[in-house]
Amino acid sequence: MALPHQHLTPQEVAFICESELITIVPRQRLGSLNLISIDTRPLVPPQRADVPLWLAVFLRKQKRCNVVPPDWLTVDNLERLVKEESDSPAFSKMPWRWMEVAEILLDTCAEDLISPSEIALHIRSLRELRQAKIRASLPGEINSSYINMNNLGLMEVCEVRPWVGKVVDGLRKIEGEAGSAAVRKRRKEGDDDDEDEDMEEDY
Template structure:
């Protein structure tokens, strides 16, 4: 193997991408607007909340110049609701991701293709009761960096652990329903979970594909011949009628 790293992203890379997510901060000091590659940041004036990228918010938090407002889904009530949905209401499916903030209509628009981290799914006005794409890593990072801003951090940490366990078990049971070349819905699965499960699931799929390859080829061949075969039977019928 030329590359020491497996295909896909490592957890550290996923966490790095997650730092692009926007979070809401309550500044403690004034800070003028900065021109970043992703656009200018809003000027910070102490009592007013402002959206900032996670990495900048973490920096300011470390310097005690801002507090981070945890997203609504990272509250105890919201996480308990999601956990209940995962375990009791639909024990086989993943809970649904947050709804797309720009309603998708029949008329295509530029916002249709926006996906995390370009959607603000973790700011203070994000919907609660849904796990966004970067839930696992964002939750871990926030609990680590600003557990004083999160209410009931220990309870939230336990709930996140529980959710992770439940969803990992689901991820593993996916392989039981896989068919060779089958399609599995991964709606609602987070970035970190994809990164963790990718190698194994791809390996299982590949093995099934190899075992089924000869059968697949056989079916293809039969389908191609199928057209002429039908024609023959029709001919036979015709002959029967003739007689």
């Protein structure tokens, strides 16, 4: 898992997530939109369409569409993922922005989700299980160059990065000091050898 070069706040991560495409079922006709990141095709009920998450939320609040939840955001699938997280030391494979998408949809489009309260419970369980696994895995997976963890989401990476960065910097400092000490030791040994050779030549 490579770390981002810049630290993103949870608010920034949530903002970035709003560009994710999500499927909607429009309730009203709407012409195509020329957006900065994408050009949407005309929305014609009841044809499904993929639009940025922020647009889906905007239209949903105006009751102009219904949101189609991602395939992974179902009670059955989340129950399976919770069991996988509990039974395996590895991290379950999740979408890169699973936490942010789930939170936004639960906050703004809960009426379009099947059993939103159960979904929220499973999302919270997944989050807690994965956080505990991160804390347990870090001592053996971190070094001065990278963290060896796979299948973490963007929010998880950004949450762990600030204090992991300090640990990595500390390890680099320790390795640098150890390397300097080894160099000084080799130089001293070399100087001692030179002195011994000079003494032998004097005799």
